[in-house]
Amino acid sequence: MAVLTTPVTVPRTVLLKVWEREGLGEPPPVLGADDVYVPLTVQRDYDQACMQVLAGLGLAEGETLTREFRVALRVIAAPSRELYCWSGNGRRFSMSTAGGEAVAMQVQGDLVVLVGFDERHLMRDFVAELPQYRPARGPALHVTRAEFEQRDEARESIAVGGQDAMTQLARLMKAEREDSHQVYVGAMNGDRYQRSKPFTVYDLRDHGRVVTFTDGRGDIHCLPGTTDNLASSFAATWQAMR
16 A cells, blocks of 8 residues: 555645646545635735645645655545545545555545555445444335335324334334434446445434435335445445446
């Protein structure tokens, strides 16, 4: 592994500026857009100030980014595989791999932490970044799109203690949440980047963690949020993208 063997913390605005300077295209979703307005009259001074910040972090020498930092940025900009997540508490993070390199990125407010990791552990490390929470103990629930479109009947069934999959799913979706996490899977398919529909991980106070998602037919699945269920669901999505 040749990139960022130790974590570095970069101001988000500085990272967005160097992203633009390097011509890397749209910033990654977890990084967001640059909302800092810099007048043209001070643009050069602002650019130099950003490079000085990077130089102070050991990520640039004068006006030139270090090789390790440049490689890390390109892994994030053009990943062969990636996972990224938004949590309800405002935490955002991603893990990306490309060309045998792998980079993790965490965003908290205006600070971004970048570090390399072993690409062989992409799935394990990503799932481990989710806050620890006990998995739900109920069965896996599978509801067809047609059943979901008739969910008004499920609401009536809840009131009388119904136990069919639609009723159980509706009950879980009404349960009190302590946190939620929206996860996307991304991968290159040939020369085209593909992104999955969202997986939503709910941490339910009285039930535990579940993961919900829809498949290509629009059917809905809700599984106990175990490490194995999370990893296998994300991996199956990568397989489907091939």
